[in-house]
Amino acid sequence: MDFKSFLNSLFYSSDLVIFMSIFGVYVSIALIITLIVYTPRLKGFFSSFEGINGTFYSPAASMFALLAAFMGSTLGAGFSAHTDSINKERAAVLLYVDFINHTPLLANQNLQYQVKQYLQSALEEEWPNLVHEKISRDTGLLIQEIFLKTIKIAPALDGTQAGRELAKILDSWYDARAKRLSYRWKQVEYLRWTVLITVAFLLQLSVAVTHISSSRRVMGLSLGITTALIVSVMTPLALNVNHYSGLLQVSKMPLNEVYEILSEQFTDDR
Numbered sequence: 034m035d036f037k038s039f040l041n042s043l044f045y046s047s048d049l050v051i052f053m054s055i056f057g058v059y060v061s062i063a064l065i066i067t068l069i070v071y072t073p074r075l076k077g078f079f080s081s082f083e084g085i086n087g088t089f090y091s092p093a094a095s096m097f098a099l100l101a102a103f104m105g106s107t108l109g110a111g112f113s114a115h116t117d118s119i120n121k122e123r124a125a126v127l128l129y130v131d132f133i134n135h136t137p138l139l140a141n142q143n144l145q146y147q148v149k150q151y152l153q154s155a156l157e158e159e160w161p162n163l164v165h166e167k168i169s170r171d172t173g174l175l176i177q178e179i180f181l182k183t184i185k186i187a188p189a190l191d192g193t194q195a196g197r198e199l200a201k202i203l204d205s206w207y208d209a210r211a212k213r214l215s216y217r218w219k220q221v222e223y224l225r226w227t228v229l230i231t232v233a234f235l236l237q238l239s240v241a242v243t244h245i246s247s248s249r250r251v252m253g254l255s256l257g258i259t260t261a262l263i264v265s266v267m268t269p270l271a272l273n274v275n276h277y278s279g280l281l282q283v284s285k286m287p288l289n290e291v292y293e294i295l296s297e298q299f300t301d302d303r
Contacts, residue, residue, distance in 0.1 A: 037223050044219055044271065045165075048279040051271045056264050062234060063260045066241045071249060090239035097236050100229045101266045107222070108273045115216040115276050115283050122209035123287035126152070128202045130295070136195060138186050144179060149295035151175040156285055156292060163217040164277040176210065216283075219275050229270075233263045 043054055130148055133139040151172065159169035180203065190196030240259045244252040272281045 036227065037221075040221055040223060040226060041219075044221060044274045048272055051279075052264075052268050055267050055271060059233065059237065059260050059263050062237055063256045066237060067249070067253060067256060070241060070245060070252070090236060090243055093232060093236040093239045097229070097232045097263070097266075100225070100232055101270065104222075104225055104229060104270050105273075107225075108220075108270060111216070111220055112273060112276060112281075112283065115213070118209050118212035118216065119283060119285070119287050122206065122213055123291055125202060125206035125209050126288075126291050129206060130291075132195075132199060132202055133183075136190075136199075138189055139183065142182060142186070144182060145295060145298065147175065147179050147182075149292060151179060152288055152292040152295065156289055160277070160285055163214070164275070166217045166219075168214055168217070180207075216276055221274060229267070233267065236263065 043051060046054075126148060130145055133142070133144050154169060154172040154175055159172040162169055183199070183203065187196060187199060190199060237256060237259055240255050241252060244255050247255075269281065272279050276283045
C-alpha cells in the first residue's frame, strides 16, 4: 500500500482509528528518539551535539504552526462551503413548497408530498451513502420526477413573473444539491499532508537535539509536550477531511427541519 492509499484508508476510518493512528505514530517516534539518544553505544556520538542553542527548534515549530494553520484554513473553508450548500438547498426547497402552495396550477399535483419523500430519501438513504462517496439512485429519481412534473406545467406560466420565479427556484435547488453532492469526494491534499507529517517529525527531532545535554526526565517532558501538541493539532485536521462521518461532520439539520415541517402537513396516507 502506497502513502496515498494509506491516507485515503485512514480518512475513511472512524474517529478513534484516526486518533489512535496519529497518537501511535508520534508517541512511537518520541520513544524511539529517546531510546536511541540514551543507548550506551551511541551516547558518545550524541554527546557531540551538546551545547546546541535552545532556539534550534524554533524554525521547525514555526513551520509546523504555519502549515497547520494553512491546512486548517483550507479544510475550514471547504467545510463552510459544504454547510452553505446544505443551507441553500434548504432555502430552495422551502421557496419551492411555498411557490406551489400559492400557485393553483401546481397546488393540487401532490408535489408537496413528493418533496417530503425526496427529503426522507435524501436523509435516510442517500446521506449514509455519501460517507462512501456514493449517491442514491432512488433519491435522484425522486427529484427528477418532481422537476419533470413541474416543468410539464411550467409552459402555462411562460412569460409571467411567476414563471421566472419558478425557473429561478428550480435552478437554485438544482445547483445547491449538485454542490452538496460534489463534496462527497474528500479533498485529500497529499503533498500538504506529507509536508505537515514530515515537519512534525522534524519538530520532535529538533526538540530532542536541543535537550541532549539535559537529563532524561527533562528531555522526556519536553518531547512529551511537543508530541501532545502535534497530536492535538493534527487530529482535528484529519477528522475534518471527510465531511460525512465522525465528530466533525456537516449537519443535516437544515434539510431535516424542512422534512419535519412537511411531515406535519402531509402524512403517509396520501
